[in-house]
Amino acid sequence: MDVVKDVLEKSAKEADKYKSVEVNKLIDIDVGALLAIDSNPLDSKALRSSPNDYLLKLTRDNVQLMYNQIWELPTERIEEAIVVKLPKPKYSLPRAKPVPKPRSLTKWEQFAKAKGIVKKKxxxxxxxxxxxxxxxxxxxxxxxxxxxxxxxLEVPQNANPMEDQFAKKVEAKSERVAKNELQRLHNIAKAKHVKIPRFGLTNPDVSSAKELQAAVTVAKSSTASLGKFQEKLPKEKEARGVGAITPGATRKRKLPPVSGSDEKTQNLNIVETVLNKRPKIDMEKAVARHMNDEQLQRSEEKKGERPKRLRKSHGSSTGGGGRKKPKNSNRPRKVLYSLELRVYFYLFI
Amino acid sequence: MKRLSEERTKILFEKLAKYIGPNVKLLIERPDGIYCFREQKDRVYYISEKILKLAENVPPTQLICAGTCFGKFTKTNKFRLHITALNYLAPYAQSKIWLKPSAEQQFLYGNHVSKSGLGRISENTEKYQGVLVYNMADLPLGFGVAARSTADCKHADPLASVCFHQADIGEYIRSEEDLL
Known part of the structure; x- marks a missing residue:
């Protein structure tokens, strides 16, 4: 029996070296997740006096409590190691990452949703x-x-009879497939906020004049020197509002600051160019001028004649009466012929 | 207030030249200092450099206007003259129209000028030329576009319009809020 006593004493001595396994405390333990949450209030006095020791002691107690629970589970011995099978964790951890956003709708899906179109099975x-x-x-x-x-296959009424309707159908199909693929890629790009490079006009048959002008403007500046040496047509206008898609165009054009006198000379130069524009041969203007000249001439002639005639009739158009009318009706023709001559004259000069 | 781009300056001067012809130069070359054109929110202001320098102290977002508004650029980049430009254009006008007292009110209400309301017209006015409209007492009332040349006016019937209305001093009351 001494042996037993010895052993017991020895073990009791050894046990004294270690701390007690028993801890009286209530904490939440989730064995499955190996998680212990101590919701008891901290002893603020002890924490302040010796924070490290206090926290160490607290942690040891809590870990001990968790281990006590683990030991209550059925144990197995596999290759000299004691193994416990943990139950399923009860505590649900919050996500590390945000919830994924729902897939953005494709253009058709958006349209169908707006119109209330439901897919039929x-x-x-x-x-x-x-x-x-x-x-x-x-x-x-x-x-x-x-x-x-x-x-x-039937040949449509106004179609070219020599056209291969089969080949046409195949081509239309491949075109549709390509279009669908392009739209699919557009949808992906839209969902991922990728900027797609512009490639001119997709369909020149149905594009408006404005789009065509924009395309011309962009195409012109798409040279190695950003369109600096491109020639302009006489009445060509640049499309406006295409700065974002024109290569080399800065968003905002800022004129360099110039002194007042410099600006004045610049303005004067512009005025010169505006005023020195070669006057066009304007038919209407020429007609008007010619008519004016003729009228003046006639009125002068009249003035010359006037002393012989009645003085009271004033120089308005109603003064003449019936006799003048045939003359009037003939005049436009005369004027036009002479005018033509005059125009030719201008041209030859 | 920013400087007008070269393209816009050209458009502006072309428009002004329709009304005052080569006298546009006199607006730029003035004996009383340097005057320039500035743009703010698509509106064009005619302003002396002295005042401009003072106005530059105000941040452009907070500045409503400085100088005299000559008109505005439309979205299609055309220039529209405002009635506020009248005082600067009137002394240099190339072709003028004088209204009879009876037609004065009609014009000031925004109507075109018909032949019956025409008192006098300056000689050699061409068709579609910009004209300044005066009353018989030589008070500038506004401006418009000649619908007929001087010679044509003589033959026009009394109800035909002679001048298309563009702006008149009645606008100071009628469209007070969108003049600036």
């Missing part, structure tokens, strides 16, 4: 009256069935 197989058999909507045997159906 269609069966994969449909009965074809022409072929007298079930045809799949897509996939295996679809193309073969379509080929069988289109063994002959």
């Amino acid at each position: 269609r069966t994969k197989l449909t009965w074809d009256d022409q072929l007298k058999k079930w045809i799949p909507l897509y996939g295996f045997k679809r193309a073969a069935a379509q080929k069988e159906k289109d063994w002959v």
Whole structure:
């Protein structure tokens, strides 16, 4: 029995070296997640006097409590190691990352949502009256069935009879596929906020004059020297509001500060160019001038004649009476011929 | 207040030249100091350099206007003259129209000038030329565009319009808020 006593004493001595396994405390323990949450208030006095010791002691007690619980679970011995199978964790940890945003809608989905269009479920197989058999909507045997159906194609009324309608159909199909692919890529780019490079006009047949002008302006500046040496047509106007898509165009044009006198000379130069514009041969102007000259001439002639005639009739157009009318009706023709001559004269000068 | 771009300066001078012809130069070359054109919110202001230098102390976002508003650039980059420019244009006018007292009110209410209201017209006025409109007492009333040349006016019937209305001093009351 001494041996037993010895052993017991020895073990009791050894146990005295270690701290007690028993801790009387209530804390939340989730064994599955190996998590202990101590919601008891801290002893502020002890924390302030010796924070390290206090925290160490507190942590040891709490860890001890958790280990006590772990030891209560059924244990196994696998290859000299004692193993515990942990239950499922109860505590749900918050996400480390934000919740993923929902996928942004494609352009069609957006449109369908706005219009309230709901996708209808269609069966994969449909009965074809022409072929007298079930045809799949897509996939295996679809193309073969379509080929069988289109063994002959009608030539539309105003179409060129020599045109290959089959080739046309194939091309239209490939065009549709390409368009769909492009739209798919556009949707991806839109969802990822990627800027797509511009490539001129997608459809020159239906683009407006404004779009065409914008395209011309952008294309002109798309040279190695940013369009500096591109020639201009006489009445060409630059598209406005295309600074963002024009290479080399700065967002805001700022004129360099100049002194008042410099600005004045610049302005005067512009005025000179405005005023020195070569006057066009304006038909109407020429007609007006010519008519004016003729009238003046006639009135002067009249003045010359006047002393012989009645003095009371004043120089308004109503003064003449019936006799003058035939003269009047002839005049425009005369004027025009002479005018033409005059215009030619101007041209030759 | 920013400087007008070269393109806009050209558009402005072309418009002014329609009314006052080569006298545009006199607006720039003045004996009483340097005057210049400045742009603020698409509106063009005619301002002496002295006042401009003072006005530059005000931040452009807070500045409503400085100088005399000559008109504004439309969204299509055309220039529209405002009635506020009248005082500067009237002394240099190339072609003028004088209104009979009976037609004065009609014009000041924004109507075109018909032949019956025409008192006098300066000689050699061309069709579609800019004209300054005066009353018989030589008070400038506004400006417009000649619908007919001087010679044509003589033959026009009394109800035909002779001058298309563009701006008149009645606008100071009628469209007070959007003049500036």
